[in-house]
Amino acid sequence: MATVLLVDPALGGLVDRFRDGLPGVTVDVVPDFSESELRERAADAAVFVNARRPIAAAALAAAPNLQLVQMIGAGYDPVDRVAAAAAGVVVAYNPGVNATGAAEHTIALMLALIKQLPASEQATRAGRFGPGEIIARGIDDLADATVGLVGMGHIGRAVADRLAPFGAVIRYHARRDVPEVEARTGARRLPLPELLAVSTILSLHVPLTPETHHLIGSAELAAMPAGSWLVNAGRGGLVDEAALVAAVKRGHLAGAALDVIEDEVTGTNPFADVPGILVTPHLGGGSRNSMSGVVERCSANVRRLLAGMPVVDVVPG
8 A cells, every 4th residue: 555654744734634535545744853764754745745854865765665755835955856757756736725824824914014913922921901001112104114025926925916915016026927916906127136125015925945945134124215115924944044033133124024934943032032033933824724725736736646647746857
């Protein structure tokens, strides 16, 4: 019997759903990120289902029967694709499956920042029910914001569509124009330096590649307007975390909201001592609707594989 192994412990809550979608298939989960647990469970695996676990040569060697690494979302940067190709393992992903959830989470992060929601909640929890304390910090409106979107794929487009009714000015940086989004939202494409210079909120929606690693560093943060905000619901490696801390601590940025960090395996928040940086634990694609789509599409690809049919959404070479 074929085995499908959910190799990211965060996927443990989906085990029963995958079992329902894959009758006759053994579905198991690796309960933590340790190599020993992976080795113990991977020997019979034909498929890894993954979100964040690094999949390099050692992980592939632990699964001699592996045929497919199926990523649950649009990102595939945790997989060493050179090693996978050398092992004859196909890597597939799910572009667009979580766009709604990720876009709504992005908007929520923007609003949490500019409306001072974390500080407000902490103040009232401490018994201070005085609005002046929060108003003095500065509360902004999306209607007055120029939001710069770096990337205009499925999620970037969904964010633009949800921003437009707020009245925000939408600008974006992408490899090409997206005229249908421009027509719906009034968005306009700019080179990255120009986008940085005008964005009072900058939001990141590009994949993590060698070219985009630390795309936003000290120089880019300095180029943003004083008092601006950064939102990253894409990949942690897009941002130089030390540079971000420095920009927030010196007051050039008003704050940042991140759904992703560079090291998500250890589970340590590197911004825990920086009050101006809000962190959520990679929840953007985790809505019930998104997870239903993830399980359905991943399971369908596994069924194709086991039936000897070509899988779809193979990661481009």
